[in-house]
Amino acid sequence: MKCVKIDLKQAEKVKRELLDLGIFDKNYEITKNKNYIYFPVNKNVKGFKIIDRKIKKKYNKIEFEDLLKTKLNKEEFGLLTKAYDVVGKIAIIEIDDKLLSKKKLIGEVLLESNNNIKTVVRKVGGHEGEYRIQNYEFLAGDNNLETLHKENGISLKLNISKTYYSIRSSNERLRISKLIKDGEVVLVMFSGIGVYPLVISKNSKAKEIYGVEINPDACKYAEENLKLNKIKNIKLFCGDVIKVIPKLKVKFDRILMPLPGNSFKFLDLALKFLNKNGIIHLYCFSSEEEIDKLVQNIKIKYDFKAINIVKAGQQSPRIYRYCLDLRHYGSSRKV
Numbered sequence: 001m002k003c004v005k006i007d008l009k010q011a012e013k014v015k016r017e018l019l020d021l022g023i024f025d026k027n028y029e030i031t032k033n034k035n036y037i038y039f040p041v042n043k044n045v046k047g048f049k050i051i052d053r054k055i056k057k058k059y060n061k062i063e064f065e066d067l068l069k070t071k072l073n074k075e076e077f078g079l080l081t082k083a084y085d086v087v088g089k090i091a092i093i094e095i096d097d098k099l100l101s102k103k104k105l106i107g108e109v110l111l112e113s114n115n116n117i118k119t120v121v122r123k124v125g126g127h128e129g130e131y132r133i134q135n136y137e138f139l140a141g142d143n144n145l146e147t148l149h150k151e152n153g154i155s156l157k158l159n160i161s162k163t164y165y166s167i168r169s170s171n172e173r174l175r176i177s178k179l180i181k182d183g184e185v186v187l188v189m190f191s192g193i194g195v196y197p198l199v200i201s202k203n204s205k206a207k208e209i210y211g212v213e214i215n216p217d218a219c220k221y222a223e224e225n226l227k228l229n230k231i232k233n234i235k236l237f238c239g240d241v242i243k244v245i246p247k248l249k250v251k252f253d254r255i256l257m258p259l260p261g262n263s264f265k266f267l268d269l270a271l272k273f274l275n276k277n278g279i280i281h282l283y284c285f286s287s288e289e290e291i292d293k294l295v296q297n298i299k300i301k302y303d304f305k306a307i308n309i310v311k312a313g314q315q316s317p318r319i320y321r322y323c324l325d326l327r328h329y330g331s332s333r334k335v
Contacts, residue, residue: 107139
């Protein structure tokens with residue numbers, strides 16, 4: 001059986017990439033040893049080390065695509081998006097416009113194929129408005145968009161139709177938490193349901209973590225999640241960061257800005273409350289061709305050194321979500 005051989009430390013990231021590419025073969029077991037994990041794949045792909053390895057086939061579960069092979073014609077099956085996200089008990093799938101007449105069937109089959117899924121929805125459009133809300137269409141199961149999800153050692157209660165949450169950023173959140181030094185005071189702007197503060201608290205020795213969020217529904221869930229996880233070193237504030245942060249009267253060692261569409265708008269605000277030699281994690285959307293120029297412009301306009309440029313997801317075929325890890329050496333200055 002063809003397998004991607006990968007270091008254990010990269011397991012979650014690579015698995016997500018293989019699922020996104022639609023080449024992860026769910027019909028076979030994942031195997032691992034002391035240093036490596038082996039993901040079964042259904043074809044070769046550039047950028048990964050492919051080996052042949054004897055692994056067991058799963059017999060206790062009928063796969064989603066296997067069930068649909070008998071219900072869709074060849075052309076329809078070719079349009080099927082086989083990868084999907086699972087948030088708690090909710091499966092989230094994208095369906096090609098040419099397959100919309102079969103959307104209910106696809107939802108019902110997906111529900112049938114996975115006993116852990118209780119609700120199936122499909123994405124409709126993109127994230128919209130100030131609160132970055134994603135619209136969904138209910139397809140099958142329980143018509144309930146509130147769920148309990150686990151990631152990186154924490155539990156999260158959320159309603160996917162009322163709050164922003166991206167399961168595909170879980171590895172990035174863990175990456176950030178591992179960078180935080182003991183005793184740091186951290187600010188998370190646009191903190192949503194509290195996922196960044198909670199992951200940081202669980203996976204670092206930060207002294208205090210502040211979260212500021214404007215969406216009232218997200219604020220409600222963030223407070224619930226704080227109690228759910230019994231976290232003591234997080235302080236949450238509901239409101240506009242422009243109004244809330246000055247009132248805190250706190251200087252931060254590290255500031256996270258996970259709002260890739262508008263982060264630059266708030267960079268001057270962040271700098272006012274960043275300690276000298278502090279670090280900002282600024283998220284943005286950019287093409288591969290433009291990212292170096294964008295970083296250079298930031299370095300010219302402000303006293304920043306780019307520590308790291310991390311590709312942290314993909315918005316569209318040529319546009320990626322980047323995290324710029326930036327160290328600041330002085331006061332903000334404009335040229």
